Amino acid sequence: MSEANVNTGEKKPRVIIGFVCERSIPITEMIDAQKALVDDPETKIVILPCSGMVKPTQMELALTKGADATFVCGCAIGDCHYRTGNIMIRERLEGERNPKLRKATDKRRVGMFFYTMKDRRTFLDALAQFKAAVSDIQ
Amino acid sequence: MYKKFLQLTKNLTVSLEKGVNFLTTHEHNPLYFHGALPLYTFWFLIFSGIMLWMYYIPTLERAWSSVNYITSLPVFLKDAAGHLVLDKNGAPIVDAVNSATGIPYGAVVRGIHRWGAAAMMITTLLHMFRVYFTDRHRSWRWLPWISGVFLLLFVLFVGITGYLLVWDARAYRMVVETQDWLRAMPLIGNWSAEFLVGGTGINDYTLTRFFFFHIGGATLLFVLVWVHFIRLHDPVVTPSRATNFLTLGFILVAAGALPAINITEQLIQQFPSLASDRAYIGSDSPAQIGVLVETMRYDAWYLFPYYLINKAGVGGAWAILGASTLLLMVAPFYPKDRRDNLAAVIEAKCTGCTFCSLDCPFEAITMQERAPGSKFKLIAVVQEARCSECGVCVGACPFQAIELPNTHSKTIEAEVLDLLKTGA
Known part of the structure; x- marks a missing residue:
């Protein structure tokens, strides 16, 4: 899980669902009308008020309904606009806080990123690494 | 300005x-x-x-x-x-x-x-x-x-x-x-x-x-x-x-x-x-x-x-x-924000598990006793003046018993399915 190792596999995942906090990366400037990332059309985005609003079951829904991977992107740790939303979702995905991901969920396909509105490029790089790692999963 | x-x-x-x-x-x-x-x-x-x-x-x-x-x-x-x-x-x-x-x-x-x-x-x-x-x-x-x-x-x-x-x-x-x-x-x-x-x-x-x-x-x-x-x-x-x-x-x-x-x-x-x-x-x-x-x-x-x-x-x-x-x-x-997306508890679904109350970043949710004879002892109550509309409580609830009216979980899930269709 999390920001995975760099992988050089050429096979790319088909579709990624990202749950992105509207106050973290400048997401509204980064998507097209179909809510796909302009720099990566395979990644579709659901925008939320805070990353802490994401339910693990919603990420599981994305995976069970056909997404190759899913991720959440919140504000930088220590800088959540709503104080603790990013910490809450991180702890839920790491299994330290309820509600958690089900044990059967392939956690390698679940990513999490925490960046500020100035980290557009850094986020895209981390996402590319995550996708490369996911594409290598058999 | x-x-x-x-x-x-x-x-x-x-x-x-x-x-x-x-x-x-x-x-x-x-x-x-x-x-x-x-x-x-x-x-x-x-x-x-x-x-x-x-x-x-x-x-x-x-x-x-x-x-x-x-x-x-x-x-x-x-x-x-x-x-x-x-x-x-x-x-x-x-x-x-x-x-x-x-x-x-x-x-x-x-x-x-x-x-x-x-x-x-x-x-x-x-x-x-x-x-x-x-x-x-x-x-x-x-x-x-x-x-x-x-x-x-x-x-x-x-x-x-x-x-x-x-x-x-x-x-x-x-x-x-x-x-x-x-x-x-x-x-x-x-x-x-x-x-x-x-x-x-x-x-x-x-x-x-x-x-x-x-x-x-x-x-x-x-x-x-x-x-x-x-x-x-x-x-x-x-x-x-x-x-x-x-x-x-x-x-x-x-x-x-x-x-x-x-x-x-x-x-x-x-x-x-x-x-x-x-x-x-x-x-x-x-x-x-x-x-x-x-x-x-x-x-x-x-x-x-x-x-x-x-x-x-x-x-x-x-x-x-x-x-x-x-x-x-x-x-x-000043300036005042429009506050039209306050968290709302769905009484029929709330089990009184306290997850939302424990996770709310602004202590906006209190747990109160239900009426005698109710299936569950407690119910979450949102203090509207303290609610930030962040939705952390929604993420905390395993029973879909608390929602932001304009960002409902069902809407998010429907959006996920819709994106998966268009992405296929």
């Missing part, structure tokens, strides 16, 4: 923090611990203050000399020509007759108290500006902000009373100017001026009163901190270890390099640069009632009200300080 200004300040703040991240790494960036730093520096003040308290005597006759006893630097013997008298090893000899013996490292402990106070005001202002610049002071956050304004005023009050306790010439002038400032108030002006010193004039009880103001004010800071935290879930009270050491290093190095001392005529003869107004870290010679010193060493962090009194007059100081406080007080109430 104002919102655009706040957006601009937020952009600049985030850029600054990103720059600091390069130096400190993200985990140890002090700017991410801006709220914990004032509390951390406060501990230095408490412990150094307790050490100073053991030797401080709050009377007109002995206050200055007790502080001087704690902090005096050794006075060295000089010959008739003014040169230091050296022993056989070449070291200067301490003047055992004229030199107060002092407490070992007393000047450093007082320096920690003094520089810790500066650090506390600096970090408090950093916290305030960071919160304001990132637009985290408005609407449902009004209580932390307003209590923060009171905290700022009390930190200032405690700092100023600390300057009075030394009872040097500067302290006497500060008392006279404070009384002038208080007398300018209508109706209660004269009473306030007399209350300050405990009588119609400075008397034996005055310093005891200042001592109470200083310690009592510092104690009251804890009560205000409690109010400050009351609507915050799990407030950050401990900076990162690296930030702790950085702050500790700043205070210790400053206290060691520039210890707080009483600047006497004897010391000025020994170190002429201490006569400069810039040596504001030191205190003056003992107060003499009725004798006002012409110049005053201003400490930028705590004594700016006296600078204002001297530059703008008593009325000007009232106007500037009053207007500034008023602006800070109204800041959280």
Whole structure:
């Protein structure tokens, strides 16, 4: 899980669902009308008020309904606009806080990123690494 | 216009923090611990203050000399020509007759108290500006902000009373100017001026009163901190270890390099640069009632009200300080946000599991007892005035029993399915 190792596999995942906090990366400037990332059309985005609003079951829904991977992107740790939303979702995905991901969920396909509105490029790089790692999963 | 200004300040703040991240790494960036730093520096003040308290005597006759006893630097013997008298090893000899013996490292402990106070005001202002610049002071956050304004005023009050306790010439002038400032108030002006010193004039009880103001004010800071935290879930009270050491290093190095001392005529003869107004870290010679010193060493962090009194007059100081406080007080109430997405509990689904209540960042959800005979004992109740519409409670609920009406879970799930269809 999390920001995975760099992988050089050429096979790319088909579709990624990202749950992105509207106050973290400048997401509204980064998507097209179909809510796909302009720099990566395979990644579709659901925008939320805070990353802490994401339910693990919603990420599981994305995976069970056909997404190759899913991720959440919140504000930088220590800088959540709503104080603790990013910490809450991180702890839920790491299994330290309820509600958690089900044990059967392939956690390698679940990513999490925490960046500020100035980290557009850094986020895209981390996402590319995550996708490369996911594409290598058999 | 104002919102655009706040957006601009937020952009600049985030850029600054990103720059600091390069130096400190993200985990140890002090700017991410801006709220914990004032509390951390406060501990230095408490412990150094307790050490100073053991030797401080709050009377007109002995206050200055007790502080001087704690902090005096050794006075060295000089010959008739003014040169230091050296022993056989070449070291200067301490003047055992004229030199107060002092407490070992007393000047450093007082320096920690003094520089810790500066650090506390600096970090408090950093916290305030960071919160304001990132637009985290408005609407449902009004209580932390307003209590923060009171905290700022009390930190200032405690700092100023600390300057009075030394009872040097500067302290006497500060008392006279404070009384002038208080007398300018209508109706209660004269009473306030007399209350300050405990009588119609400075008397034996005055310093005891200042001592109470200083310690009592510092104690009251804890009560205000409690109010400050009351609507915050799990407030950050401990900076990162690296930030702790950085702050500790700043205070210790400053206290060691520039210890707080009483600047006497004897010391000025020994170190002429201490006569400069810039040596504001030191205190003056003992107060003499009725004798006002012409110049005053201003400490930028705590004594700016006296600078204002001297530059703008008593009325000007009232106007500037009053207007500034008023602006800070109204800041959280303007501009008002549209609040149409408050969390709502679906009673039929709520099991009373408390997850939402435990996770709410602003303590906006309380658990209340259900009517007798209900299937579940408790039900979550949203305090609407405190709700930030963040949806953290929605993420916490395993039963879909709490929702943001305009960002419903069903809508999000439908959006996920829709995106998967279009992406296939």
